[in-house]
Amino acid sequence: MSLNRRNFLASTAALASASMLPRVALAADTIKLGSILDTSGIFDAYGKPMDMAMRLAVDEINAAGGLLGKQVEVTAYDTQSDMALYSQYGQQLTRQDQVDVVHGGILSASREAIRQTMRKTKTPYFYNVLYEGGVCDRNIFINGVTxxxxxxxxxxxxxxxxxxxxxxxxxxxxxxxxxxxxxxxxxxxxxxxxxxxxxxxxxxxxxxxxxxxxxxxxxxxxxxxxxxxxxxxxxxxxxxxxxxxxxxxxxxxxxxxxxxxxxxxxxxxxxxxxxNYSQELDTPANNAFKEKWAAAYGDSNLIHEIAVSNYQGVLTWAEAVRQAGSLDRDAVIAALETGLSIEGPAGKVTVDPKTHHAVLDVHIMEFANQGMKVIETLPQRQPIDTQAVCDLAANPGDNTQYEIQI
The missing domain is CATH 3.40.50.2300 (Response regulator)
Structure with missing residues (x-):
């Protein structure tokens, strides 16, 4: 919704002491996933379950053997619903923590506060929230509905x-x-x-x-x-x-x-x-997801639309790393641009190569007794609004949030 890394490790001179070598080796033994979310403050009802979903996805990946033979390590920052902290933590994740990917942002203002930092540092960035559409940037992948x-x-x-x-x-x-x-x-x-x-x-x-x-x-x-x-x-x-x-x-x-x-x-x-999601979806994928959530956290009532979107975003990135066989940014992006798909709790999630947005099932629903009753499912809807202005295949250097003419 819209309101609102790498390369710091200073090359100190050549390591003279062999005693430092184990630390250097250890740093290469994990894959680093960065997260920036409002897990406190006025938007914590969005951010806390998103953080929980991200960690659940990472735990599943690690339990299955990790990626490329390595475990995924989470470095997460809480912005306390302060937009200024998005910029600060975005720079910290990319330049100091040297993460391999960032998943984060809730309001559109938070996305735009960190997007250019991710682009400049060539750190793949996933924004996993429904929003107003129009972002066209080869370094970002967006998993929410437009x-x-x-x-x-x-x-x-x-x-x-x-x-x-x-x-x-x-x-x-x-x-x-x-x-x-x-x-x-x-x-x-x-x-x-x-x-x-x-x-x-x-x-x-x-x-x-x-x-x-x-x-x-x-x-x-x-x-x-x-x-x-x-x-x-x-x-x-x-x-x-x-x-x-x-x-x-x-x-x-x-x-x-x-x-x-x-x-x-x-x-x-x-x-x-x-x-894209309702807890009332009666599918094997959603039922399994709710069971995993309940086993990890005890209360599946916290699951919501953008928590699931964040979960699906992490799984999408992980599948791209597997297909690329590498953490190299360009290789991961190329894997995503094949039209990669995963099956998530909300259904099939497919990357649209032209826009880097997701093709998603959309469920028309009505609230009933504090639940979301599914009335109709519209499968695999394209982000045609953003497709009208964004073509990263033709213009891979584009870096614009278009205000789509309506």
Whole structure:
């Protein structure tokens, strides 16, 4: 979502003492995976399960013998939900810790705070979160859904359940602003009308005047790309005002951090979403994943959309290392660009060589008793929004986040 390494090991002179050689050998005996996430602070509900999922994937890889005959070692930093620390830790991972790959970032601002550092230091970077689309950079791989994969599926379903007049409430930063424009496009494409659009800073928690404004506008449907704990207040206040049963709700973000488990059934039931993952997916891969999670952590209720995306991102990178037979950046990227696929808890994950985004299953769902009931599965949806502006096969040197014209 959007709001918000190597080469430090100084070549000291030639090692004169043989006593230092074991340390040098030991450093080469592990593969270093770097992680930067908000595991405390206001976004920890997203970051903590992402960290747990990453460690679960690494433990599985190591239990199976590691990669290239080596164990994977995690170096992780907690940004405490402070964007400034992303830049600091990004440089530390690449220049001091000399990691072989980085998985990290939650808000788009955090991704952009570290992406250029990863590119300059030639450290492969995985951003495993749904976001607004448009990033075109051969050094990054993105495993979350984009608007063309998610919003294009959600809008017509939600309109078919409600009506043609839509009101949009969105977080006031890159992700919310761009996603609101995509919603407007798909509303119009499906014969609807957007009757209002409002944006809210992440710390806003009082939506009383907004609810009154929506009542005056009289929409058939409210779609809410709101983000974070403060914005969760909208859904509670909407239900408390008696509006939930009068005007249906849909969201492109609610539930990715298990917010539907915080809402009561009376507050959440019937809210419509579309994501790559639900705990309710009854598949062998998902059931096995939940069993592994429960064995490791005891409580599988913490699993959410972007935790699974992070898990799948680590497995995707690991498979690329296996296929490349090397940690060399260009070899790993070349392996990923073959259209590599893995089977994850959410289904098949395939790397799109043109954009380095993931081709993913998208599940249209409704909240029911603090769960996500799967209504329909749309298999292997392409990131066609980013494909419209990004072609890394033709332009491998591109380094742009495009604002896709809608």
């Amino acid at each position: 608007p063309a994969q998610q919003v294009e599926a959600l809008v017509p379903y939600a309109m078919s359940k409600s009506g043609k007049k839509v009101y949009i409430l969105a977080a006031d930063y890159n992700y919310g602003q761009i996603t609101a424009r995509w919603i407007q496009k798909f509303v119009a494409d499906n014969g609807g009308e957007t009757v209002g659009v409002d944006f809210f800073p992440l710390d806003v928690s009082d939506f009383g005047s907004t609810i009154a404004k929506i009542q005056s506008a009289g929409p058939d449907l409210v779609i809410a790309p709101l983000v974070g704990g403060a914005h969760l207040s909208f859904f509670r206040q909407w239900a408390a005002a008696g509006m939930k049963d009068r005007i249906p709700l849909a969201s492109t973000t609610l539930g990715v951090g298990n917010e539907h488990k915080v809402l009561t059934p009376e507050e959440g039931n019937g809210i419509m979403v579309a994501y």
